[in-house]
Amino acid sequence: xxxxxxxxxxxxxxxxxxxxxxxxxxxxxxxxxxxxxxxxxxxxxxxxxxxxxxxxxxxxxxxxxxxxxxxxxxxxxxxxxxxxxxxxxxxxxxxxxxxxxxxxxxxxxxxxxxxxxxxxxxxxxxxxxxxxxxxxxxxxxxxxxxxxxxxxxxxxxxxxxxxxxxxxxxxxxxxxxxxxxxxxxxxxxxxxxxxxxxxxxxxxxxxxxxxxxxxxxxxxxxxxxxxxxxxxxxxxxxxxxxxxxxxxxxxxxxxxxxxxxxxxxxxxxxxxxxxxxxxxxxxxxxxxxxxxxxxxxxxxxxxxxxxxxxxxxxxxxxxxxxxxxxxxxxxxxxxx
Amino acid sequence: xxxxxxxxxxxxxxxxxxxxxxxxxxxxxxxxxxxxxxxxxxxxxxxxxxxxxxxxxxxxxxxxxxxxxxxxxxxxxxxxxxxxxxxxxxxxxxxxxxxxxxxxxxxxxxxxxxxxxxxxxxxxxxxxxxxxxxxxxxxxxxxxxxxxxxxxxxxxxxxxxxxxxxxxxxxxxxxxxxxxxxxxxxxxxxxxxxxxxxxxxxxxxxxxxxxxxxxxxxxxxxxxxxxxxxxxxxxxxxxxxxxxxxxxxxxxxxxxxxxxxxxxxxxxxxxxxxxxxxxxxxxxxxxxxxxxxxxxxxxxxxxxxxxxxxxxxxxxxxxxxxxxxxxxxxxxxxxx
Numbered sequence: 170x171x172x173x174x175x176x177x178x179x180x181x182x183x184x185x186x187x188x189x190x191x192x193x194x195x196x197x198x199x200x201x202x203x204x205x206x207x208x209x210x211x212x213x214x215x216x217x218x219x220x221x222x223x224x225x226x227x228x229x230x231x232x233x234x235x236x237x238x239x240x241x242x243x244x245x246x247x248x249x250x251x252x253x254x255x256x257x258x259x260x261x262x263x264x265x266x267x268x269x270x271x272x273x274x275x276x277x278x279x280x281x282x283x284x285x286x287x288x289x290x291x292x293x294x295x296x297x298x299x300x301x302x303x304x305x306x307x308x309x310x311x312x313x314x315x316x317x318x319x320x321x322x323x324x325x326x327x328x329x330x331x332x333x334x335x336x337x338x339x340x341x342x343x344x345x346x347x348x349x350x351x352x353x354x355x356x357x358x359x360x361x362x363x364x365x366x367x368x369x370x371x372x373x374x375x376x377x378x379x380x381x382x383x384x385x386x387x388x389x390x391x392x393x394x395x396x397x398x399x400x401x402x403x404x405x406x407x408x409x410x411x412x413x414x415x416x417x418x419x420x421x422x423x424x425x426x427x428x429x430x431x432x433x434x435x436x437x438x439x440x441x442x443x444x445x446x447x448x449x450x451x452x453x454x455x456x457x458x459x460x461x462x463x464x465x466x467x468x469x470x471x472x473x474x475x476x477x478x479x480x481x482x483x484x485x486x487x488x489x490x491x492x493x494x495x496x497x498x499x500x501x502x503x504x505x
Numbered sequence: 506x507x508x509x510x511x512x513x514x515x516x517x518x519x520x521x522x523x524x525x526x527x528x529x530x531x532x533x534x535x536x537x538x539x540x541x542x543x544x545x546x547x548x549x550x551x552x553x554x555x556x557x558x559x560x561x562x563x564x565x566x567x568x569x570x571x572x573x574x575x576x577x578x579x580x581x582x583x584x585x586x587x588x589x590x591x592x593x594x595x596x597x598x599x600x601x602x603x604x605x606x607x608x609x610x611x612x613x614x615x616x617x618x619x620x621x622x623x624x625x626x627x628x629x630x631x632x633x634x635x636x637x638x639x640x641x642x643x644x645x646x647x648x649x650x651x652x653x654x655x656x657x658x659x660x661x662x663x664x665x666x667x668x669x670x671x672x673x674x675x676x677x678x679x680x681x682x683x684x685x686x687x688x689x690x691x692x693x694x695x696x697x698x699x700x701x702x703x704x705x706x707x708x709x710x711x712x713x714x715x716x717x718x719x720x721x722x723x724x725x726x727x728x729x730x731x732x733x734x735x736x737x738x739x740x741x742x743x744x745x746x747x748x749x750x751x752x753x754x755x756x757x758x759x760x761x762x763x764x765x766x767x768x769x770x771x772x773x774x775x776x777x778x779x780x781x782x783x784x785x786x787x788x789x790x791x792x793x794x795x796x797x798x799x800x801x802x803x804x805x806x807x808x809x810x811x812x813x814x815x816x817x818x819x820x821x822x823x824x825x826x827x828x829x830x831x832x833x834x835x836x837x838x839x840x841x
Contacts, residue, residue: 204555204557205554208553210552217541218541218597220542220632220655221600222653226639227640256541265558268649297556297558299559299651305692306647313649315602317600317653319655324543327541353639
């Protein structure tokens with residue numbers, strides 16, 4: 170055994186993993202110094218690259234504790250590509266970083282299976298990645314991940330707050346549960362303030378806590394991008410940490426506010442359960458969770474029915490949740 | 506205090522940090538859903554995006570233990586952009602991911618100061634980033650980082666193994682010490698097998714152990730890229746984990762081997778110290794450390810003097826360290 174392996178780093182295991190990823194992703198170029206992506210620019214007059222990086226937060230700890238690793242990679246891709254979509258851009262390629270205490274081949278393969286599935290759901294390409302085995306940095310079995318996605322749009326087609334108008338309709342796309350936000354609070358409520366087990370089932374939830382919490386973040390690219398390209402969508406908010414309040418505010422121009430009607434869509438049972446178990450105020454809920462809407466689209470009133478039905482045909486559950494009103498970049502959630 | 510902050514996540518602190526980074530990087534667009542980079546494509550016929558992701562490994566633990574955080578970001582950028590340069594591409598932009606147990610504003614600012622400095626050294630632009638506060642994932646004061654860089658080249662100008670020829674000269678660019686590799690072994694030797702303190706000084710080293718180990722990885726973009734653009738360089742190996750042996754092998758075509766003369770350059774004192782303290786074989790050294798060469802360039806014999814002097818004028822220390830010979834993709838380090 171060489172000195173480096175004795176110090177806890179198994180370079181051979183790393184090479185084997187690269188081979189696994191090549192085969193999973195069907196991209197044989199993986200493993201070179203840098204990932205290559207040829208740009209086909211025919212349709213772009215003034216191409217702009219739109220990039221984003223994100224992690225999945227302490228949702229990872231649920232994966233670690235439950236031993237379920239094959240979907241967290243979908244969350245990772247989703248967090249990045251939904252952000253790119255929210256700018257009106259088409260995700261092109263993705264890279265992942267995996268920092269891990271001990272490189273267990275089977276575990277790493279499970280994790281990367283999720284990444285490959287996510288990239289596929291986003292119609293993108295996995296062009297590179299890094300798996301860093303770091304004894305002493307992460308506890309045995311623990312890991313962190315960062316994702317990185319690059320997309321493209323024509324400069325004129327980027328979604329801008331300025332295109333929003335009073336009267337635009339807000340369509341909410343159903344989330345698949347909690348997605349990847351609020352997990353420090355979720356874990357605090359379920360496992361610190363209380364003594365729930367991952368195998369317990371919360372009232373109204375279909376799945377046990379582990380699977381309920383690990384439902385992978387929805388990737389909205391395939392359903393939403395065609396409508397962006399048809400210029401039927403004026404603005405997109407990807408609902409992540411900070412909830413509707415924070416994320417919808419980011420797309421509003423001066424002079425407009427967004428008004429939601431809380432009774433116009435279904436809040437997932439897992440969130441109302443967390444609210445009652447954790448004695449959360451509605452404000453806490455609104456500022457932390459997606460409340461069941463993973464993405465909010467602003468569309469012209471006259472396009473709303475067409476967009477809603479196109480999204481439903483593409484498999485989304487869509488709610489008309491509110492509209493843009495005169496105001497000062499506020500997000501108002503009405504309970505009536 | 507809201508529920509989320511009580512659970513250990515301070516969203517306000519995160520916002521404040523975004524403001525700091527905007528001001529450090531002079532990029533006011535930071536903080537939107539995705540980083541924008543307009544592509545000026547005039548000079549590219551068949552543009553290819555070249556991207557890479559990397560971390561800095563357990564060099565981070567030295568930063569954490571010594572409380573010196575303002576250079577580790579340079580390492581992060583270096584690991585990514587030197588890989589892109591090694592393909593013959595020009596780094597365009599960078600994003601960073603910082604996963605941290607507790608968001609200490611001053612510490613995070615130090616860390617990001619390094620990132621901004623690195624991006625500047627690489628002539629690139631910081632277009633985005635993510636700082637994820639994750640109580641329970643990282644010990645207090647600990648953090649991990651991932652970097653992502655995207656560059657561009659014309660497809661025909663990418664460096665390819667096939668352009669290398671027998672007789673090409675290998676030029677080695679001096680490293681700035683250990684760079685960002687081999688740190689699990691370094692820490693094992695100094696702090697586990699032995700009881701060195703970060704304030705100790707190793708024989709022959711200028712700086713104490715903390716500063717010696719934390720010397721930031723050199724970023725070779727500004728000195729090397731102009732020569733790539735003049736087509737004076739046939740191949741580039743960025744010497745990282747796996748040392749000369751592994752990294753130079755990756756750029757060789759079938760039919761060629763690389764021959765180095767170990768006495769043709771200066772091995773940094775920190776490495777010979779580690780060799781004797783850790784009783785490392787020469788093979789361990791060669792497979793782990795850069796041995797003092799952070800980047801190896803293959804150039805035509807007739808261009809060698811010109812390239813060497815241009816690099817020296819740009820501030821590099823350059824050694825003629827070997828040549829390409831007939832062989833089977835082996836890297837041979839001769840001790841005579």
